[in-house]
Amino acid sequence: MPAILGLSGLAGLLLLVEVLPYTGVVSADFLPPTHRIAAALVDEVAEGAFWSALWDTLVAWAVGLAIAVAAGIAAGIVIGAVPLLRALTASTIEFLRPIPSVAMIPLAVLLYGTEIQSTLMLVVYASFWQVLIQVLYGVQDVDPVAEETARSYGLGAWARVRYVLWPTALPYVMTGVRLAAAVALVLAITAELVIGAPGLGSRIAVAQSSNAVPNMYALIAVTGLLGVGINLAARGVERLLLSWHQSVRGEVLV
Amino acid sequence: MTNLLTRIGLALALPVVLFAAWWFGTEGSDNFYVPPLREILRTFPEVWTGERIRADVLPSLIRLAAGYTVAVFAGVCLGVLVGSRRRVRAVLEPVLEFFRAIPPPVLVPVIMLFAGIGDTMKVVVIAAGCVWPILLNTVEGVRAVDGVLADTCRSYGITGPARLRHLVLRSASPQIAAGMRQALSIGIILMVISEMFAASNGLGFTIVQFQRSFAIPDMWSGILLLGLLGLALSVLFRLAESRALAWYHGQRRAQRGLR
Amino acid sequence: GSSDSPSTPADEGSTKVTVGVIPIVDVAPIYLGKEKGFFASRGIDLVMESGQGGAAIVPGVLSGQFQFGFSNVTSLMIAQTKGVPIKVVANGVASTGEEGADFGGVAVRADSPIQSAKDLAGKKVAVNTLQNIGDTTVRESVRKAGGDPSTISFVEIGFPQMPAALAGGQVDAAWVVEPSLSVVKSQGGRVVAWNYVDAAPDLTVATYFASTKLMQENADLVRRFTEAMNESLTYAAAHGDEVRQVLGTYTQIDQKTRDAMTLPQWPTEINKASIETLATLGKNDGVFGDKTPDLTALLP
Amino acid sequence: MLLDVRGLKKVYEGRQRPVEAIRDLTFGLDAGDLVCLVGPSGCGKTTLLKCMAGLLAPTEGEVRLRDKRITGPPPGMAVVFQEYGRSLFPWMSVRDNVELPLRNKGIARRQRQDLVAQALAVVGLADAHHAYPWQLSGGMQQRVAIARAVAYQPDVLLMDEPFAAVDAQTRADLEDLIRDLWRKLGVTILFVTHDIDEAVYLGQRVIILSSSPTVVREVLGVDLPERRDQLTTRSDSRFTELRAHVYAQIQAAKRESMEILATFGRAGSGKSSRSQSEAKSV
Amino acid sequence: MLLDVRGLKKVYEGRQRPVEAIRDLTFGLDAGDLVCLVGPSGCGKTTLLKCMAGLLAPTEGEVRLRDKRITGPPPGMAVVFQEYGRSLFPWMSVRDNVELPLRNKGIARRQRQDLVAQALAVVGLADAHHAYPWQLSGGMQQRVAIARAVAYQPDVLLMDEPFAAVDAQTRADLEDLIRDLWRKLGVTILFVTHDIDEAVYLGQRVIILSSSPTVVREVLGVDLPERRDQLTTRSDSRFTELRAHVYAQIQAAKRESMEILATFGRAGSGKSSRSQSEAKSV
């Protein structure tokens, strides 16, 4: 049922793009109707180069995201649980966070050229903060009564993190991971686009500079669909891990 | 008073160490893209003169403020809708996720088709990027409203706007704040990105110009400024947050007895 | 001193050489040359990496990630004035020098009141990068036509977005290059100024360059690259149809546009006089700040 | 009949096996009744209350208020929840917590303030207006929840163990307060409690529920005089009789389904759990 | 002396004016004591318990355990919190909630499982192992919290109104369970309750606190026979005497500081709030 509803949403979007050029709001030259994008997509899919580009992008995305999430969670819990560390790092975090990854492109190219590492560097830098901030807020949200219960039963620092802090922060972490997943994808593609590292991004760049408009939109659509897929996966994981949480259990009952 | 001083001390300790490391680490640097920090600090006041701040930084900040405001408004409204109606969520989520995954640099040309190349476009780009963390967090916050409180409201006939104002928004506010805080730095990043297209002034534009014209110390000074801007905005945000969420922080602090 | 940059002589098998290029028409010769084996025969195993302009390519060349890069002349002169240790090693691409048949020009909409370069004064004109080759040469066009270039307001829009911006009326005119120029023309757009042609006869637009470090440490490789590059340029200049063919391998320009578009010139000689003109134009427009590019240091 | 519970059944469908909280309940409350509800822990009192408040949809049967089937929370009904701590808004001061439902009811500002101040004074929290709920002790929180219900001036008042967290003296005072309210304003009250004395002292009738699967075990009329008083009523011999009767009933209700607890509660923790569950299934 | 409370004072510093929850408390518990603590709602019982559990730093004075000052939660101490609902982890099943402290104590798997099953059976929840806390009724949740403390086999057990949400019969059973545990295992128990009968029935001594600002009002030795029994003990005339005494004490404690509540609770909601606060300040 939700699947059908979800598809209907996407179908609405497709329909909108199909009719938009006919309304005269935009020219079909610049935003082609859905069927032409779809035709271009069919052409793309037939090419081996498309699949290797897709693979490259996915590898950069997955590796970058994994590093960012692992680092973000670890750092977030350590910093969040130790007030002194929190006070010490707050200003630095706030300083580093708004520095755009795009500004670091020369640095990345300088260090790694167009190798996957430079894409990774940008991906990790951008998505790390998303996870970190969410974890910090999650750690702060621990119910004091639950925390006190754990302490009074002599649960050590590690056990408290494992059994109290982590489950409380989990909903925040899930949001953080979902945010980071999209940001990682965005940055992977942006990096490829600008630096020219192989992947969907550099294919988009080529399509753009070649004025192959339908192909460009086809590739953008692939990016978007990747995002939809990633979110589906994240929701699945969430249902599995957070079945106890108000946000999930509330929906089963009512 | 001493409390405030220690807090300032703590806030400054790590940055001082890092800057010292940067300073000594790059002191003898002959790498063209990694100039000595001394060089960067020397260019800083030369580059960011009063005139530049008026002509470039200010317009950027105004666009940032506009975009951020739009994002907060749209994110919270949409988030409440999507979070409280399961049907709506099922329909909208895939579409939203679709757009969320599209990188701003490829989205900008599409936005330009509709919003032109002026400030509107830049505000839209900033808003379109900032809205995600706010939206996602609002959705999650709204979904997690405590069942007993929800029942309390229902039984006292607190419904509609009153329920929204007194229950849903307040209870989701810690999570909304988390989203808004995320969005703040993303807004700065998008401010830069939006000014890479069809711009003729702005902080991001200036930094990109420096980068393109190989004025590397100037570029670094711009990055420094971005960091400082982020820091300043986050301090402001914290102040606002600690007022708006006084009950929340108070509750956590009060019940966390020792220390 | 010692270095890890490739230094294998030709007779000991081939050297892997990475070149940072922009995936546009201008670099067709290097792709064609690779296909024809001009590089392989000189012991160069060529790899092309595509970036979006100088911000991505210059640091790669400096750090040794790329051995060579492709960039427009004005950008290189800016880099030179800022002390970036690079040097031109081969010609890249040049204007055709023909009014009405160049690969880039200032286009307006079919119904635009703008009839000549003079009318651009006071208008909003799109260029791909501000303070670079585009706006300096467009100003020169206007100046030569008797208009006041200082009243033009330039905005930065990527070439691919220009047709839409022009059609949507967001700019009055746009400096477009191929293949976007063909798109504009196919929509009825008119070219009102040929800025490359107006700036200097047979203007050298872009070149290949290397870091001075590489030139010192591996002069032999640079020499071989230059030779191969020159052979490629010559071949490309003579075989337009093969150029149009090779475009299909690294761009997605469709067949129709490829056949219709105007190709640039690919001479092997760097037109020093035209570069001097560009330097003067740039200096007058303040592109180099208060410095003057040292062409003897930059050019071979 | 004001409130009418007919053939009510509630099954919680969960991820695991469904839990039958209530099997079949039928009873009614006339306008102006004060009825107490007692029953073993976990027998479904809270569930029943939520169904009556229109917060939970019954699996079978229905609840009717003034002959209209209840499908959502009806106006003019106030509920004091068992989870008093969680039913207060942590972001509002005590006063705002009490005032919110009134504001929603459209009562004028001045009158609202009077009502709030009065209700808080009556539960002994006259000086806690500006505190947040989490700055209060458990009993104080519970009294805020009571004050909120009282200030709301409902027609029907459902209370779920409202005095569980307050001390004996305060409890006695609050009991008198409830009877006072009831007598003066004619509110219809359904009062869930575990305290048998309290049930007998307060109610006109006491409904005794069986343990799960839940049915009505007995409806006991309390034939004590209308005017009750902590000292005299409680030392009345009829009171003691009634109280003993209710106790016996509850004891029996529990015995029937939970023989084991009794044995083990007394015998301490001797045997392994295996043998216990065996014992139970026998 | 096992547990020693000396000159304890606790002031909550808030954004608003500070709240003096406890003024000055001094008393002690010997090893193997079973002491009940009663006092008016809001007098600081929970605060005291938290200080004794090392969860809250006293403003003045100290709590010593085996002559060592308590600065954090000491090992071998279990606490049953008044906010039972929130003290259970919603992400764990009932069994896991009870098992967690044991796992942390390093008890072997098999034994752990036995302990958990036994503790749950003893509180009458033998069939709720796999449920989540939020699927249970209030009383059941409270019993899970008790089971957790019992399974932990602590040396010192602090309980904050642990039976507030369970029915009379279960309550009686649990009272006997606690006395059983205490006699068999020699646990030292401090038991906060509002039920005066319960305090007298359970304790060796009953500590009566004054209302806020809190001091010890009386420490009452309970000279009932060691073997107690719900039926005989409660009908003992000495029991009735003791209970009346405690009741009078609490009543007096409350009267002293809260004259108004009593008057208003009885008089109903007649006068405006203004006059009430005036009445108080007089």
Ligand SMILES: Nc1ncnc2c1ncn2[C@@H]1O[C@H](COP(=O)(O)OP(=O)(O)OP(=O)(O)O)[C@@H](O)[C@H]1O
């Ligand atoms: N959300 C739920 N999901 C599944 N089962 C539930 C849920 N809520 C309650 N139950 C079950 O329904 C039964 C009745 O619960 P209820 O809360 O109504 O009992 P109660 O009579 O109020 O008990 P108490 O006196 O202990 O508060 C219990 O067995 C409980 O486990």
Ligand SMILES: Nc1ncnc2c1ncn2[C@@H]1O[C@H](COP(=O)(O)OP(=O)(O)OP(=O)(O)O)[C@@H](O)[C@H]1O
């Ligand atoms: N976090 C807090 N901040 C400020 N004041 C508090 C806080 N916690 C408790 N208090 C105050 O301290 C006093 C004692 O509270 P405490 O919870 O210890 O009472 P109690 O004896 O347990 O009451 P009850 O029997 O109602 O549970 C109360 O007046 C309460 O308002």
Ligand SMILES: [Mg+2]
């Ligand atoms: Mg209940």
Ligand SMILES: [Mg+2]
């Ligand atoms: Mg308490």
